[in-house]
Amino acid sequence: MRLRRWRLQTRLIVLAGLVLLLVGTGIGTASWLSVRTSLMSDLDEQLTSMTSHARSGGAGSGPGAGPGTDSSSAVDSALRFLFQPGVGDGALAVVDSGGGGEGLIAEAGLSRPRSLSSDAIEALLSVEPGNSETSHESVRVPGFGDYRVVAFEDNETRIIYGVPQGRVDAAMDRTAWTTAVVVLTGVLITAGLMAVIIHRQLRDLRDVARTAREVTDLELSAGKPELALRVSSELAVPGTEVGDVGAAVNRMLDHVGTALDERYRGTEQMRRFVADASHELRTPIATIRGWADLTRPYRADLPAEVTTSLAKIDSGAMRMSSLVDDLLLLARLEAGRQPTNEDTVDVSSLLVELVDDAHVVHPDHSLILDVPPDPLEVCGALDHVRRVVSIVLTNACVHTPPGTRVSVSAAAVRKPVAGKAPSDDVAIRIGDDGPGIPTEIRDTVFDRFVRGDPSRTRQTGAQGGSSGLGLAIASGLIKLMHGSITMASSDEGTIFELRLPAA
Incomplete structure (x- = not known):
């Protein structure tokens, strides 16, 4: 790591x-x-x-040095030194005059030195003679351990003395x-x-980090943002590392707060403009539709070109009226001014009705309905639930090619709630085996004016086309009823899940 x-x-x-x-x-x-x-x-x-x-030669003639001794009488003066009193325990000497080396070692408790083994003598004779008596080396002697030794030649005789290094x-x-x-x-x-x-x-730095974490936990995506958190003045004094960081964080929060305020003001202005424009457009559109309707009894007597033009005016006015209504509804939802009447809605019968209608409007699609025999009831407004399900179901049929299989199902599910007992929800799933939603818009599919691939099959006319507002309205309505809507899409199809609290 x-x-x-x-x-x-x-x-x-x-x-x-x-x-x-x-x-x-x-x-x-x-x-x-x-x-x-x-x-x-x-x-x-x-x-x-x-x-x-x-x-x-200070050894003199000590014990064992004179004639009459055993085989040690052949040991020259270099070896006789070990027979003298005061020689340190473990001191050794090896002599090689060309006829094979001999060696003795003095050991405490013995009256006389004892002979070294051939392996020990061979290891000691491997030491090269030095230029002087101070050319000391360390060597491991088999059976005796490490020794500090000195080797030199005297009258063509190699002599090695050593003391234990243990x-x-x-x-x-x-x-x-x-x-x-x-x-x-x-x-x-x-x-x-x-x-x-x-x-x-680092306590001060942790305090700065805690302030930053508290800012990240704020809900700034909806409503008027309130960004009053700041690093305390004691920790935001420039001149120290922590003070520089604290001052920089405060400046950053000031800029972010200003930007959020500007965004909120701009959003509010846009929302008011959309709401006002939508409201104002309803009157002239209604006037156009009214005058167009007045011509219906006389269209059979008019030239074909005039009849076609009036039909196009009527169709366009209907389309504009629907779009203005959607814009006005979305503006109200975003402003939190859309009222809702909490009621009990029978989801099972509603799905049967909507799927029957979809069979008639989209005969080229295979629609399958799966609901339990017992009624499923949710808390919400009937018109809102109908609108949400209709939007998703219509999208599944309109934005997929003929022959696509569209399945609609509903079931009661348990929703875990942190720190509370689980609550009951009703999950409505609407899926298809079509080509799926384009990858580039899957993360923004519930935003305003988001449209799919224009090459997909879509209807034309007053109810056709796509304004990109349907799923945004569905998301706003279902949140208004304290529910949720999610989407999962791949190349093998798309599934929308609507969840509403059970009644």
């Missing part, structure tokens, strides 16, 4: 911990190297002193573990303190 996806507090704590761990590891490593250098220097001095003492290694292991525990403990304690400090320091 990328670090930038973590919370800021977590990132600061992790980064601080990593820095502390890096610094602690560096200090611990430096301390370990310093101690090791000191201990290895002491060990090298011990080896140098032992080597100088052995070569100076105590230094053990001390360094203890030092490493102690340092690691101390560093880790220090990092954890410091990280805990940093977490507390960072949490307190």
Whole structure:
């Protein structure tokens, strides 16, 4: 997971911990190297002193050095040094004069050194002679562990002296573990303190974020927007990081509030204009239709061109009247001024009636009705429920090719309500197996003036065409009755679901 996806507090704590761990590891490593250098220097001095003492002949003739001893009488003066008192425990010496190496090791509790194994001698003889007695190396001796050794040649004889390195290694292991525990403990304690400090320091930033979250929870899409929330003045003082963010958030909210107010004023002006224009247009349209109707008894005696023109005027006036009524209804719905009479509506009988009408108007479609035998009743206005179902059913028939199968069904469903007992709804589903609604308008299908593909099959005449207002009106009416309308569409068809509270 990328670090930038973590919370800021977590990132600061992790980064601080990593820095502390890096610094602690560096200090611990430096301390370990310093101690090791000191201990290895002491060990090298011990080896140098032992080597100088052995070569100076200071061994004299100690026990076992004189004649009459066993096979050790053949060991030269380099090996006789180990027979002297005061030789450190584990000190060893190997001599190779060309006829095979010999080696002894002094061990505490033994009166005399004992011979080294051939593997140990071979490992020691692998050390190349140095230029001086201070050319020390570390080598692992089989059966004895790590040794600090010095190798040199004297009169064509290779001599190796060594002292055990195990105590230094053990001390360094203890030092490493102690340092690691101390560093880790220090990092954890410091990280805990940093977490507390960072949490307190980010409190102001959390307050700014809380204000932003409260703004996002406001309902600003409908009605007059109220955007009075602001970051407190104490947190919006420029000059600090939090103050800069708070001041920027307040400026942004000011701009958003101004834009929302302008949008609301513009929407209200447009709504009033549509309502006023629709209302004013009803009179001249009614006049046109009235005068056109007066000519109906005389059209048989008029020339064919005049009769056709009057029929077109009548059809256009009817279309305009329907469109103006839709615009006026939609304006009232959006303004919340459309009254509704709560009543009990028998959905089952209403669907039977509307599907029978659709069979007559759309004989080229296959309509299927599925309702339960018991009546389904909802709370709402009969005219509104009829209008909503009629709009959706008509769209399913008008915007699909001949032969399309249109199914209408209704059923009682349970609606879960948070914190409350489930309530009963009646779901009306109207679906078709047509080509589906175009992808580019599926998200806006309930908006005003949204039209489908003009190449789809549609009726013509006074009731034909598409104004793009039908589904917007259906959505507004069903919300007025405390219901909901949803749509799902694909290349295999479209399904609208209308939900209304059960009576």
